Amino acid sequence: xxxxxxxxxxxxxxxxxxxxxxxxxxxxxxxxxxxxxxxxxxxxxxxxxxxxxxxxxxxxxxxxxxxxxxxxxxxxxxxxxxxxxxxxxxxxxxxxxxxxxxxxxxxxxxxxxxxxxxxxxxxxxxxxxxxxxxxxxxxxxxxxxxxxxxxxxxxxxxxxxxxxxxxxxxxxxxxxxxxxxxxxxxxxxxxxxxxxxxxxxxxxxxxxxxxxxxxxxxxxxxxxxxxxxxxxxxxxxxxxxxxxxxxxxxxxxxxxxxxxxxxxxxxxxxxxxxxxxxxxxxxxxxxxxxxxxxxxxxxxxxxxxxxxxxxxxxxxxxxxxxxxxxxxxxxxxxxxxxxxxxxxxxxxxxxxxxxxxxxxxxxxxxxxxxxxxxxxxxxxxxxxxxxxxxxxxxxxxxxxxxxxxxxxxxxxxxxxxxxxxxxxxxxxxxxxxxxxxxxxxxxxxxxxxxxxxxxxxxxxxxxxxxxxxxxxxxxxxxxxxxxxxxxxxxxxxxxxxxxxxxxxxxxxxxxxxxxxxxxxxxxxxxxxxxxxxxxxxxxxxxxxxxxxxxxx
Amino acid sequence: xxxxxxxxxxxxxxxxxxxxxxxxxxxxxxxxxxxxxxxxxxxxxxxxxxxxxxxx
Numbered sequence: 205x206x207x208x209x210x211x212x213x214x215x216x217x218x219x220x221x222x223x224x225x226x227x228x229x230x231x232x233x234x235x236x237x238x239x240x241x242x243x244x245x246x247x248x249x250x251x252x253x254x255x256x257x258x259x260x261x262x263x264x265x266x267x268x269x270x271x272x273x274x275x276x277x278x279x280x281x282x283x284x285x286x287x288x289x290x291x292x293x294x295x296x297x298x299x300x301x302x303x304x305x306x307x308x309x310x311x312x313x314x315x316x317x318x319x320x321x322x323x324x325x326x327x328x329x330x331x332x333x334x335x336x337x338x339x340x341x342x343x344x345x346x347x348x349x350x351x352x353x354x355x356x357x358x359x360x361x362x363x364x365x366x367x368x369x370x371x372x373x374x375x376x377x378x379x380x381x382x383x384x385x386x387x388x389x390x391x392x393x394x395x396x397x398x399x400x401x402x403x404x405x406x407x408x409x410x411x412x413x414x415x416x417x418x419x420x421x422x423x424x425x426x427x428x429x430x431x432x433x434x435x436x437x438x439x440x441x442x443x444x445x446x447x448x449x450x451x452x453x454x455x456x457x458x459x460x461x462x463x464x465x466x467x468x469x470x471x472x473x474x475x476x477x478x479x480x481x482x483x484x485x486x487x488x489x490x491x492x493x494x495x496x497x498x499x500x501x502x503x504x505x506x507x508x509x510x511x512x513x514x515x516x517x518x519x520x521x522x523x524x525x526x527x528x529x530x531x532x533x534x535x536x537x538x539x540x541x542x543x544x545x546x547x548x549x550x551x552x553x554x555x556x557x558x559x560x561x562x563x564x565x566x567x568x569x570x571x572x573x574x575x576x577x578x579x580x581x582x583x584x585x586x587x588x589x590x591x592x593x594x595x596x597x598x599x600x601x602x603x604x605x606x607x608x609x610x611x612x613x614x615x616x617x618x619x620x621x622x623x624x625x626x627x628x629x630x631x632x633x634x635x636x637x638x639x640x641x642x643x644x645x646x647x648x649x650x651x652x653x654x655x656x657x658x659x660x661x662x663x664x665x666x667x668x669x670x671x672x673x674x675x676x677x678x679x680x681x682x683x684x685x686x687x688x689x690x691x692x693x694x695x696x697x698x699x700x701x702x703x704x705x706x707x708x709x710x711x712x713x714x715x716x717x718x719x720x721x722x723x724x725x726x727x728x729x730x731x732x733x734x735x736x737x738x739x740x741x742x743x744x745x746x747x748x749x750x751x752x753x754x755x756x
Numbered sequence: 757x758x759x760x761x762x763x764x765x766x767x768x769x770x771x772x773x774x775x776x777x778x779x780x781x782x783x784x785x786x787x788x789x790x791x792x793x794x795x796x797x798x799x800x801x802x803x804x805x806x807x808x809x810x811x812x
Contacts, residue, residue, distance in 0.1 A: 437785065438785050439785075440785065441785075442785040442786040443785060443786065446786065450798065454802075482785060485785075506787075507787035507789070507790065508787065508790065510785045510786040510787065511786060511787065511790050511793070511794035511797075514786065514794065514798070515794065515797050515798050515801065518798050518801075518802075519798065519801045519802070519805065522801070522802055522805050522806075523805065526805065526809045546807050547804075547807040547808040549807075550803060550804050550807035550808075551804055551807070551808075554800050554803060554804055555804065557796075557800065558796075558797060558800035558801060558804065561793050561796055561797040561800065562797055564793060565790070565793060565794070565797065568790075666800075674803075702792050703792045703793075703796060705789070705792065
């Protein structure tokens with residue numbers, strides 16, 4: 205199928221994502237606009253308004269979720285679908301032709317945002333004429349979206365795509381609506397699930413303690429020393445949802461390797477396993493709290509145990525799928541599970557970072573807000589690097605003064621962009637003062653070693669040596685270290701930013717700076733030196749200024 | 757039929773994720789502040805595992 209009969213669609217591999225940059229930029233614009241509206245305005249008050257018109261507008265988050273569900277179902281084919289509706293010779297389109305629509309979109313969006321502000325705040329006029337305001341809100345919203353769509357592609361392209369892909373669109377609307385409705389129905393299942401979780405926890409605790417306290421009405425269970433309330437959100441549905449999503453995506457991605465329908469059995473097995481383990485998590489919470497560590501139970505364990513269980517179950521299932529022949533479409537030959545060069549590279553470059561994350565999660569789970577066992581992260585990174593030491597000999601570890609300058613510049617940007625309101629790590633001075641000065645000094649020294657040496661090495665190997673090449677080719681050894689491409693540069697830097705949480709803008713910029721350090725001479729040593737310099741200067745800044753929150 | 761089978765497959769994936777994506781509630785079972793670390797650990801583990809079992 206082709207929209208333009210005179211244009212031959214090229215092979216999928218020949219289409220670069222970068223050809224779609226005007227469309228990608230417009231999608232980013234829409235995303236920013238939607239984020240601005242959803243963050244700036246709260247619809248909760250509208251949902252209880254007396255007018256049905258106002259209530260309908262108050263449901264707008266549900267419309268957005270419905271649209272996202274339909275769009276995801278429709279667009280997941282990605283490049284294949286795009287190839288069919290957008291012949292590559294016309295992908296970029298005429299920039300001049302889309303400018304009027306872009307200008308109209310800007311005006312429509314400003315009007316829509318203004319109307320949303322007035323409507324959502326309410327007032328006499330809105331209360332008197334709710335239907336009129338609702339109609340105006342809907343019209344400006346529709347105009348905003350329509351002008352955006354026409355800026356992305358001309359109307360002839362949309363019309364042709366709607367006609368040609370009508371079956372897919374109809375199926376996607378039906379499936380997306382089902383998915384959206386399922387999300388609503390799931391919420392109704394939380395309370396009964398919480399009751400079952402409560403029953404399991406109470407039964408097991410009754411075998412462990414003679415004086416178990418339980419209140420079925422409040423779903424409160426525990427001992428006289430420590431007890432918990434099993435809220436509906438704590439019932440296990442989050443773990444079930446996560447593991448089902450993970451397994452479903454895994455089965456979908458690797459469907460050619462798997463035997464169906466047998467592999468579908470993994471979905472219910474995974475859901476039941478993680479639900480039972482959530483009950484075990486709550487039991488452990490009570491046991492830890494009752495045993496004299498209530499701060500650990502309510503602190504690190506409570507927040508990290510769910511992730512630990514999810515990772516343990518997810519990775520165990522991946523191992524079961526690959527090691528047990530029942531789920532595989534074809535029996536593996538013995539040589540297929542032997543370590544090869546791709547595995548050696550992946551383990552060597554990604555392993556230290558994964559080990560660091562795992563150590564952080566484990567030490568976080570046994571902490572009460574302050575990670576006294578931070579040194580284990582250094583041990584984990586060092587252990588993996590020692591086992592893979594031969595692989596690192598291939599890399600260029602030389603350093604240059606230019607990398608040092610990039611590190612200094614990144615530090616300056618980091619401090620300049622640091623938000624004032626952030627109060628993370630505020631407990632550090634108090635925790636360090638609570639122990640003997642020699643212990644505090646030892647912890648700080650190890651924290652410094654980790655921050656300035658271990659973390660930069662692990663992160664540069666993961667993001668600049670592994671991720672940057674993995675974006676280009678699944679066989680990372682076929683891509684030279686430091687080979688530039690826009691997708692690998694942008695995606696690896698964005699990923700680096702994601703791992704810096706609230707400081708993601710600084711993280712993205714730092715990731716780009718460290719990538720530039722690597723590109724200069726294709727020397728990993730330069731990227732590590734730039735990163736280490738930035739971190740060392742941040743540590744010095746923290747020691748001199750006392751702003752512990754800057755130490756990320 | 758191909759389109760229907762495809763949409764059905766994607767829908768199963770989406771249905772599995774629906775309780776998370778559309779629930780809109782922050783709950784303590786899975787700490788949202790650790791999402792990058794939690795998913796990063798899983799993704800890294802899967803990438804290493806797949807690299808091992810794919811190697812010949």
